[in-house]
Amino acid sequence: MSSIILGIETSCDDTAAAVLIDGKLHANVVAQQLEHESHGGVIPELASRAHVQRIIPVVEEALSQANIDKKQLTAIAYTQGPGLLGSLLVGNAFAKSLALALELPLIAVHHMHAHLLVHFIDDAFPTPSFPFLGLTVSGGHTQLVRVDDTNSFVIFGETKDDAVGEAFDKTGKMLGLPYPAGPVLDKLAKMGTPRFSFGKPEVEGLNFSFSGLKTSVLYFLRKQEEQDKEFINKNLHDLCASIQHDIVSILIDKVTKAIDQTGLNQLVLGGGVSANSGLRESLSNLDVSLFLPPLPYTTDNAAMIAITGYLKFKAGLTDSLASESKARMNS
Numbered sequence: 001m002s003s004i005i006l007g008i009e010t011s012c013d014d015t016a017a018a019v020l021i022d023g024k025l026h027a028n029v030v031a032q033q034l035e036h037e038s039h040g041g042v043i044p045e046l047a048s049r050a051h052v053q054r055i056i057p058v059v060e061e062a063l064s065q066a067n068i069d070k071k072q073l074t075a076i077a078y079t080q081g082p083g084l085l086g087s088l089l090v091g092n093a094f095a096k097s098l099a100l101a102l103e104l105p106l107i108a109v110h111h112m113h114a115h116l117l118v119h120f121i122d123d124a125f126p127t128p129s130f131p132f133l134g135l136t137v138s139g140g141h142t143q144l145v146r147v148d149d150t151n152s153f154v155i156f157g158e159t160k161d162d163a164v165g166e167a168f169d170k171t172g173k174m175l176g177l178p179y180p181a182g183p184v185l186d187k188l189a190k191m192g193t194p195r196f197s198f199g200k201p202e203v204e205g206l207n208f209s210f211s212g213l214k215t216s217v218l219y220f221l222r223k224q225e226e227q228d229k230e231f232i233n234k235n236l237h238d239l240c241a242s243i244q245h246d247i248v249s250i251l252i253d254k255v256t257k258a259i260d261q262t263g264l265n266q267l268v269l270g271g272g273v274s275a276n277s278g279l280r281e282s283l284s285n286l287d288v289s290l291f292l293p294p295l296p297y298t299t300d301n302a303a304m305i306a307i308t309g310y311l312k313f314k315a316g317l318t319d320s321l322a323s324e325s326k327a328r329m330n331s
């Protein structure tokens with residue numbers, strides 16, 4: 001019998017639903033919330049309200065694209081956390097209600113696991129085998145993990161302060177770029193030369209730190225602007241290239257160390273920042289089998305929730321209707 005999984009993702013500012021039939025993706029709908037752009041960052045209250053407005057049309061659209069009636073569904077997978085609590089609660093309440101009404105199993109999915117397990121969607125792209133080294137780089141997280149199984153993630157290192165996506169967004173904001181600045185900074189960096197340097201943090205083990213770089217960029221810009229008010233405009237491309245170069249080299253240093261220390265020979269990337277062209281290029285020079293997600297699967301989406309739900313479902317891992325949203329989650 002076919003297993004038809006509905007995946008629902010509402011952890012931050014994207015309302016998303018996907019339908020996966022026997023591991024193959026049949027619909028992947030994402031409604032991005034543009035209302036945050038003018039605020040320079042995600043406003044949690046606005047995000048939850050927008051999820052409430054969009055969740056039903058987004059799910060209906062996904063079912064219609066997959067040509068599936070909700071009565072044909074086998075299970076409902078939703079993002080349990082980590083993320084913004086108000087946003088998570090919308091997906092949780094919707095998924096539970098649907099599971100209750102249709103008498104279907106509910107599967108609670110860890111958002112960061114899903115960013116890596118998206119690579120298991122059938123036919124979409126090459127699939128790694130367990131165990132592998134995972135690098136998750138998003139707006140809220142930066143982690144190096146060993147993935148032994150669908151449900152077994154061991155964190156080797158993580159950021160001690162800002163996430164790498166925040167480093168892109170906050171330094172981009174200093175340059176006057178719109179939110180989220182990461183993709184714009186990436187584009188502008190391609191036209192520049194990394195001729196400025198903002199230093200490298202000293203962080204123990206496989207952990208990361210990005211707040212020092214952010215402060216260093218801030219003081220550097222202040223100093224330069226005292227002498228020339230137009231400094232940013234005149235050097236925008238080189239500034240973007242330099243910031244991107246320094247952020248990527250912080251990541252590459254720790255990834256190289258992790259490959260050496262663990263002996264794992266497959267590196268799997270996930271999360272919004274895995275769209276970054278500089279990071280993708282630098283990682284491709286490492287001596288490891290590299291699994292990069294295609295661009296539509298880098299930023300938040302429900303396909304990754306549906307595939308993780310499918311893998312958990314096949315392993316007999318379902319959750320009760322009492323399962324709760326969690327803003328913070330460990331491995």
Ligand code: KG4
Pocket residue numbers: 012137138139140141164165166168169180181182183186271272273274275276277298299300
């Ligand atoms: O995974 P994601 O969609 O949401 C979270 O779970 O946080 O990641 C969003 C982050 C934002 O910080 C955004 O600026 C960053 O991913 N991002 C990029 C690029 N595309 C998205 N950062 C650098 N270069 C990109 N091309």
Ligand code: ZN
Pocket residue numbers: 111115138139271272299300
């Ligand atoms: Zn994410």
